[in-house]
Amino acid sequence: MTGARATGVRRGFYLDSVALMRLSRSVSGITGVIEAALMMGTPSNIRVMTDAGLLDETFSEANGGDLVIAITANDRQAADYALHQANLLLDKPIETGATLGTWRPRTIESAHRALPGANLALVSVAGDYAAAEARKALRLGLHVMIFSDNVAVEEEADLKRQARGLGLLVMGPDCGTSIINGTPLAFANNVPRGRTGLIGASGTGIQEVACLIARGGGGISQAIGVGGRDLSAAVGAITTLMALDALDRDTDTEHVIIISKPPAPDVATLVIERVAASPKNFTLCFIGADGFELPANATFANTLKAAAESAFDGRRLDLDTDPMTPVLSRPMVDRHIQGLFSGGTLCAEAQVVLLAAGEAVASNVPVAGASAVGVYGSGHTLLDFGNDEYTRGRPHPMIDPEVRNRAVVAAIDDPSTGVILLDVVLGYGASENPAGHLHNLIGLRRKAASPAIIASVTGTDDDPQHRSSQVEILQSANITVAPSNADAAALALCCIRGTC
Amino acid sequence: MSNDKDQDVHLPQPPLRVINLGLERFSDDLDAQRVEVVQVDWSPPAGGNPRLAALLEKLGV
Amino acid sequence: MEQISKANQEALQRMLRADPVLVDVVPAAQAIPALGKNMILHAGPPIEWPRMCGPMQGAICGIAVFENWAPDLQTAEKMAAGGEFDFQPNHHFGAVGPMTGLTTLSQPVMVVENRAFGNRAYCTINEGLGKVMRFGGNDAEVLARLGWLRSTLGPAMGRALRELGGIPLKALAARGLTMGDEMHQRNVGCSGLTLRALAGALARTSDDREALAEALDFIGGNDQFFLNIAMAMGKAIMDPVRDIEYATVVTAMSRNGTDFGIRVSGTGDDWFVAPVEMPEGLYFPGFTAADANPDMGDSTIVETIGLGGFAMGASPAVAGFVGAGAASTAADFTRNMAEITIGENPEWTIPGMDYRGVPSGIDIRLVVKTGIAPTINTGIAHKEPGIGQVGAGVVRAPMACFESALVAFAERVGVA
Numbered sequence: 004m005t006g007a008r009a010t011g012v013r014r015g016f017y018l019d020s021v022a023l024m025r026l027s028r029s030v031s032g033i034t035g036v037i038e039a040a041l042m043m044g045t046p047s048n049i050r051v052m053t054d055a056g057l058l059d060e061t062f063s064e065a066n067g068g069d070l071v072i073a074i075t076a077n078d079r080q081a082a083d084y085a086l087h088q089a090n091l092l093l094d095k096p097i098e099t100g101a102t103l104g105t106w107r108p109r110t111i112e113s114a115h116r117a118l119p120g121a122n123l124a125l126v127s128v129a130g131d132y133a134a135a136e137a138r139k140a141l142r143l144g145l146h147v148m149i150f151s152d153n154v155a156v157e158e159e160a161d162l163k164r165q166a167r168g169l170g171l172l173v174m175g176p177d178c179g180t181s182i183i184n185g186t187p188l189a190f191a192n193n194v195p196r197g198r199t200g201l202i203g204a205s206g207t208g209i210q211e212v213a214c215l216i217a218r219g220g221g222g223i224s225q226a227i228g229v230g231g232r233d234l235s236a237a238v239g240a241i242t243t244l245m246a247l248d249a250l251d252r253d254t255d256t257e258h259v260i261i262i263s264k265p266p267a268p269d270v271a272t273l274v275i276e277r278v279a280a281s282p283k284n285f286t287l288c289f290i291g292a293d294g295f296e297l298p299a300n301a302t303f304a305n306t307l308k309a310a311a312e313s314a315f316d317g318r319r320l321d322l323d324t325d326p327m328t329p330v331l332s333r334p335m336v337d338r339h340i341q342g343l344f345s346g347g348t349l350c351a352e353a354q355v356v357l358l359a360a361g362e363a364v365a366s367n368v369p370v371a372g373a374s375a376v377g378v379y380g381s382g383h384t385l386l387d388f389g390n391d392e393y394t395r396g397r398p399h400p401m402i403d404p405e406v407r408n409r410a411v412v413a414a415i416d417d418p419s420t421g422v423i424l425l426d427v428v429l430g431y432g433a434s435e436n437p438a439g440h441l442h443n444l445i446g447l448r449r450k451a452a453s454p455a456i457i458a459s460v461t462g463t464d465d466d467p468q469h470r471s472s473q474v475e476i477l478q479s480a481n482i483t484v485a486p487s488n489a490d491a492a493a494l495a496l497c498c499i500r501g502t503c
Numbered sequence: 504m505s506n507d508k509d510q511d512v513h514l515p516q517p518p519l520r521v522i523n524l525g526l527e528r529f530s531d532d533l534d535a536q537r538v539e540v541v542q543v544d545w546s547p548p549a550g551g552n553p554r555l556a557a558l559l560e561k562l563g564v
Numbered sequence: 565m566e567q568i569s570k571a572n573q574e575a576l577q578r579m580l581r582a583d584p585v586l587v588d589v590v591p592a593a594q595a596i597p598a599l600g601k602n603m604i605l606h607a608g609p610p611i612e613w614p615r616m617c618g619p620m621q622g623a624i625c626g627i628a629v630f631e632n633w634a635p636d637l638q639t640a641e642k643m644a645a646g647g648e649f650d651f652q653p654n655h656h657f658g659a660v661g662p663m664t665g666l667t668t669l670s671q672p673v674m675v676v677e678n679r680a681f682g683n684r685a686y687c688t689i690n691e692g693l694g695k696v697m698r699f700g701g702n703d704a705e706v707l708a709r710l711g712w713l714r715s716t717l718g719p720a721m722g723r724a725l726r727e728l729g730g731i732p733l734k735a736l737a738a739r740g741l742t743m744g745d746e747m748h749q750r751n752v753g754c755s756g757l758t759l760r761a762l763a764g765a766l767a768r769t770s771d772d773r774e775a776l777a778e779a780l781d782f783i784g785g786n787d788q789f790f791l792n793i794a795m796a797m798g799k800a801i802m803d804p805v806r807d808i809e810y811a812t813v814v815t816a817m818s819r820n821g822t823d824f825g826i827r828v829s830g831t832g833d834d835w836f837v838a839p840v841e842m843p844e845g846l847y848f849p850g851f852t853a854a855d856a857n858p859d860m861g862d863s864t865i866v867e868t869i870g871l872g873g874f875a876m877g878a879s880p881a882v883a884g885f886v887g888a889g890a891a892s893t894a895a896d897f898t899r900n901m902a903e904i905t906i907g908e909n910p911e912w913t914i915p916g917m918d919y920r921g922v923p924s925g926i927d928i929r930l931v932v933k934t935g936i937a938p939t940i941n942t943g944i945a946h947k948e949p950g951i952g953q954v955g956a957g958v959v960r961a962p963m964a965c966f967e968s969a970l971v972a973f974a975e976r977v978g979v980a
Binding site for chain 2: 114115120125135150170171187249
């Protein structure tokens with residue numbers, strides 16, 4: 004034969020046939036090797052290797068308990084090298100599989116078999132499939148939180164009717180936040196347990212109220228997200244009403260805050276009637292609504308801040324003192340406020356604050372009394388970057404702040420902007436260091452005539468990002484940090500008017 | 504309107520035990536809080552084929 | 565649909581109630597009266613000569629000579645090409661066969677009776693390794709061995725089994741699982757247990773010491789001896805599960821080297837076929853994937869009853885043939901198969917997986933929904949007839965079979 008052979012024998016060295024086949028394959032792959040085999044030296048194996056041209060006919064140096072290494076290669080050097088490598092491989096300790104415990108179930112059914120005590124399913128698959136998965140979860144007796152959006156409203160109503168029959172909560176679709184039994188789910192914050200229950204059609208609404216209550220020394224019993232459309236006519240508040248039932252039964256809850264944009268009138272009536280029938284105390288926070296006719300056990304709040312204050316029997320929130328930089332040495336009169344928000348409800352609250360002060364406001368998600376963006380003469384512009392037009396094929400701004408941050412840069416360079424209003428949302432699900440991103444972004448961009456930047460930070464010191472540290476980072480970039488989102492909007496107004 | 508046949512709703516009994524379908528970060532976060540969570544290696548039914556998926560739904564899976 | 569659930573539960577119950585016993589060895593024509601001259605049963609779904617792979621054609625020529633239907637291989641080939649043989653699937657006659665799987669009237673077949681239902685299934689005796697007919701071998705050595713099986717070993721086994729009153733197989737297979745067998749690629753434990761069960765009876769019913777020694781050597785020297793018994797057991801278990809209206813459970817999986825076919829309980833005798841896939845695995849020295857024959861044999865009846873690839877958690881060594889090969893991944897294969905089955909077999913448990921039962925009752929709906937096709941542990945034959953096994957590994961049942969079965973089932977039950 005052309006080329007060269009190399010042969011080795013390891014006395015009394017046993018490996019099972021599969022392990023040997025794997026080693027053979029490795030050695031065969033060495034450059035210059037034509038073929039390689041590692042086999043125990045039984046007569047039949049010797050015959051196999053001889054037939055394959057790997058051993059000489061006269062080979063007799065091994066018996067059944069010995070390991071034979073047989074290699075053919077293009078030349079002497081390659082053959083010897085390969086034999087050397089084969090011996091190294093045999094001497095190397097066998098790797099333990101790094102695959103222990105990495106099996107994952109492929110379906111919710113097999114997940115349930117793997118975790119038979121499961122009591123909640125968290126669904127964030129594509130909207131087309133979310134309803135079907137939620138249905139399976141209900142069939143398995145699980146409460147469901149649906150983070151996914153783009154679920155048809157008829158599907159949502161159907162799902163919730165089914166859940167109602169089963170006594171299970173469907174939180175969502177489009178539900179970003181819940182805190183159940185003290186556990187933050189999806190985008191939520193670490194807050195102490197306490198006597199206030201929250202029911203919210205808005206994720207960031209729940210987050211802001213929960214965090215303000217926490218910072219004021221209070222706590223949250225449960226925060227039940229119901230999804231953005233629960234209080235629509237098509238859905239009829241099914242989950243909200245069920246949440247009210249559940250909180251009525253929950254001995255930890257004394258006071259309940261319901262947070263939403265204004266519901267359809269019939270739906271509002273349904274909810275208010277149910278509230279009236281409860282022994283507990285309520286605050287209805289319908290952001291941007293005028294007052295409602297309310298029963299004796301309920302009060303009204305049209306901002307998140309006011310709602311949080313209601314948890315303390317209406318006294319002013321004793322928030323940790325944010326060392327606020329002096330409100331601006333130069334007022335930005337005749338310039339505009341540009342609100343660039345990642346949370347839709349925070350955007351709505353800011354609109355409400357400005358409108359209540361008589362300002363003209365435009366938004367891509369206008370509350371009653373605000374205009375849609377693009378209408379001439381609409382004054383201040385407040386944008387929700389979590390809204391559909393910004394999130395097609397892109398992650399939500401709380402996950403990936405890039406789109407909102409680019410708008411911040413553009414606003415800094417815009418001479419008509421007097422104040423940039425920002426929300427910074429912390430907690431699980433949010434990015435690791437949102438304040439840092441902003442700090443680096445703004446950096447040296449700002450000049451003497453640049454707009455002021457006012458932000459609020461929704462979060463607590465128990466959050467992974469640690470609120471106080473985030474506040475410091477923002478302040479070090481000359482961003483003024485207000486104690487709440489409502490305060491930030493009010494402060495922006497002070498700045499524009501030159502007076503508070 | 505709920506009717507008499509509806510079961511009473513109760514919040515899940517502690518401890519929370521979660522099955523997560525979708526974004527892995529949610530189960531990572533729950534893990535970090537020492538909450539029992541199983542992450543499903545989910546993919547669309549029938550490999551995303553809508554005709555087969557619809558058929559499967561009608562056939563009860 | 566509730567009817568489907570109920571029907572599938574009935575299917576699973578029939579599988580679990582089975583009581584397969586190896587009772588006899590008889591000439592094939594005695595077991596299958598329909599078997600006549602020029603009739604050749606083969607592995608897999610129906611197929612005609614022009615589409616058959618090399619080893620299948622080689623085996624057919626060989627068996628024609630063996631049965632004296634042709635004087636030599638060349639004549640046999642002409643006869644085959646000329647349509648003079650009647651080719652039928654084993655499955656249509658209560659039989660199964662590994663690889664080429666040829667069953668003809670004079671060959672001895674092992675008989676497994678399912679005592680819970682009274683039905684019987686048949687499979688030829690495993691010839692051993694290397695140059696054998698199931699890999700397409702057809703020379704004098706191969707035919708001589710078949711002759712010895714017919715004249716000597718077959719009748720000897722038959723006498724021994726009748727003397728014993730049969731060997732119950734369910735418990736034997738359960739022991740095999742605890743010994744690292746999965747009953748498709750790995751049968752050494754069960755083969756040893758079978759020899760133990762037979763040895764005394766073989767001795768008592770033999771009057772020829774030399775023949776007895778030959779028989780004991782033959783059985784004892786073949787690690788895969790039990791494979792054919794496991795296959796007949798599988799057929800005996802699954803036949804009573806056929807024809808349950810509304811059931812979506814797979815009752816057979818099989819390949820002929822060209823097509824992969826499945827049968828489903830609720831769709832009667834229809835075969836749903838698609839081209840076989842190529843296995844992923846390791847090759848013996850001197851061989852590569854280029855030498856491999858496409859997937860072949862009725863042995864996938866073993867996976868159909870929850871063993872083989874489905875029981876891979878019991879046989880970690882077999883996982884070494886696939887992918888990164890960590891033995892710890894073997895259990896994951898079993899867990900994946902649990903995604904596509906409707907239940908577990910409590911009598912066949914896997915100690916290393918906390919004694920969970922093997923996943924049983926393949927549901928075509930779950931296969932299509934999850935995109936997980938049944939995993940099959942298989943030997944790989946050389947594509948040239950008569951050379952033998954060149955490797956081993958894992959192959960998947962083609963998804964297309966399950967998709968077309970699903971559509972056909974839906975039509976049958978009136979769902980668009």
